[in-house]
Amino acid sequence: MIELVFLSAGVLLLLSTQFRNQIMAIFKRFSFASSSPVEEKAKSSPVSEAKNGKGYMGNDTIQEPTPLMITPEEVAMYDDRPWRPFRWPYHQTMSIFKLDINHWLDMDKYYQHYIDEKKRIRLKFGKQNFDCLPEGKDACVELMEMVVDHMVKRYPLLFVVLKNGDWATEGKIVRNEVTKEILDMTLPLKQDPLVFISKLAKEDFYIVKKNEKDGLHYLVAAAVPFPGGSFGIDQKIGRNLDVIHTDVPYYETKLKRSMERWFEKMRPEDPVERASWYITWDTMLKVNNIYQRPEFKPNLEADMKGTDLREFNVRVERQTLRRLPRSNAIIFTNHPVFYSIDEMKDEPMVPSLIKKILYEGPEDILKYKNFAFVRDHLSPYLDSLIQRQKDLGIITDETPLKTQPSYPFAYWVKDDTSKNDFQGWNNPSPSYSKAHMKTAGFDTAKLAPNE
Template sequence: MLDLLSFTSFSICLCLVLYLAQNQIRALSKVLFAKKEVVSDKERKLSSSNPKPSSLYGNSNGTIPKPTPLMINPDEVKNYDDRPWRPFRWPYHQTMSIFKLDINHWLDMDKYYQHYIDEKERIRLKYGEENFGMLPEGYDACVELMETVVDHMVERYPLLFTILKDGDWQTAGKVLKNEVTGEVLDMTRPLKDDPLVYVSKLAKEDFYVVLKNPQDGLHYMVAGAVPFPGGSFFIKDKLGNHIDTIHRDVPYYEKSLKKSMERWFGRMRPEDPVERASWYITWDAKLKVSNIYQTEKFFPNMEKDLEETDPRQFNVRVERQTLRRLPKTGAIIFTNHPIYYSIEEMKDEPMIPSILKKIIHEGPEDILKYKNFEMVRDKLSPYLDELIQRQKDLGLITDETPLKTQPNYPFAHWVKDNINVSENEGWNNPGTGYDKKHMKTEGFDASKLAGNE
């Protein structure tokens, strides 16, 4: 079974970002560990023809983006959907697309917010250091992450998060009420809990924290709040490891990514956040460990369970990811947020069943093995064939329709036609038929939950 699914996508993400940025010259930064000041390298101009004012991390205009308020209240959140990702491409290869992140969507909101927050708390209390951890040298970075998350949520969702005590972060701290969960979070100084605990009570994303070690100039993972890794990834086994060690099993890492990763980390600027999405197929909607990445120890009847599952229960687990640098500590923050979309609900979206079938049969061999596509493709292929024929019968595609990435990639084709679309407000999924109740934990047969879930 595979171990570093989220970090696989993380590596691919970084490789492409470096490719896109290879013609820009930026200064490297030095980041000292906890309790030490951040020191910048000699700053350079991006280009002689278009110089920009300097900043701490490379050349910069010094403008870190801030979100635009989205005025939705707690009742409206219950019916609100995040952007409908469809990150399916053909040809399918290792350098998957990455996009500049609109900061409004760094920490998105949707109708499953309460469910994710509840699951985070349950997993943290039940599994502890398997999914949550922080080294002493990562404390300052985690505090800055906590402050950044709080500021973002209050600015982006002013009706969902209320400041009850607005003290200075450096001396007094703040008290905040989460209007969706009803919980009051006391972040006055000194902190009464680890900063990652507060982060996990506010945002539904997983968080990885990476810092440069001033002794060797290399980057190490120093903290993580990762309740939803999907596979058998344990934070306690990765803390303190260099990124090369963390990515040991990642396809193409040694060949294509290793040399460029450290360079990219050094050049990344706080005002240049990015996002992307990866995906795989499974037949459940478990957040901590998907069925397809279970081990024989915990799921001895997996093949039988797979065989007995109706193909209409299969779904795509999209790992929506972002990457940004914090300005004070220089910590690099990687977020990951799993979202489930059933194949059944995408059946009438032009070319989607065709692309899925093409990928699981003809994608790169290493990726087919890493994402366990080989395990599910025999089960899924007849079902996908039915959906492909359905699209032909409906006139959505023909035998001559080119099989290729769809124009609205990486989102669903109907986004451009949605009357609720706004540049700053994301998308609401159309119609009552777009319902993902199957995702909720309480809808599952508890007897099928493995010991490690």
């Protein structure tokens, strides 16, 4: 069956868009169940229990992704789901949703930039961002197999299998049609599994395993080029989650017990996702300006105040959690996505929610996310956007300020349910251009030494 899927993908490259859609309608009808964007946060398909054995189990273990037939050319204009994780009252919880497996490893127009940055950071900083302990090697191999199998099934026109050998005995060779790189994963592996993973997916990966002696979960491997803050993986690897989360507000009082219960019960067929956010005025991935230290950016406040208010972004950390069926390791992914405040200005209540949280959120969270550093500078701009929404009739003085019904996504996601999946999600704001690349002006010459 897999061989037929790959053959069909190669043929579809040559077909017109209209005919491709007709073929895919038939393909989906007889092969995979599809889901709409609105359903993704509340729906998950039943799958069988995990089985023991060699190699990644595929159909017998987890929900299969629906093929998304976008071409490398279409990726350059493809927008991912628009996250809006703003809620009020604002408090610290896990805030998890069922994960539609189609969105485990998403594709968007920033893909090439993220892959290029991963390579630069891996070669420059090494174990500060990429590392694996001996007890994590089996999980890294299993994760590599899972990532490869997911990408070639979800994006058949972007990742083409040149050699489809068995994982346990031969390995595979895959060509990345976006980067044009051939990834030879035949056995014995010629590179670390984390390197192959970093050449396929734009997400960061944390690999956690339970130590049966003390019952705690430890970080045993990580490929994390984009932590956003100033910490490195070398400070976290080999430590348990309690130590890693020491600085996280309310971890001990509110999150720890919930996380422990969740990890104990989590099954391979129960992946989840969540998102957190903070504000910055740049789109740098390894260390955002908001978390820079004086020795690297001594004039940080002046730089911040000299930045056009329309350039400020909400950096959303989109995260997923799932368990590997063979090694029993838990995989935590993180993917930073930038949304300018300007592109969200016509979305009901967004400027109001952001300002409310910046000033009235729990003090420990405000400090942890460094909101106090930017809020006074942003406040007049947010006030102008709030007044604009009132002038346009989007909100009134009587409109209750609360989490929006579409949380954690933009309100207009529901409007795209009838559109073809490969077109991506279309922001209706006149301030938004689908072709605009926030990272187009990225200049490595301006990076601080720790970036």
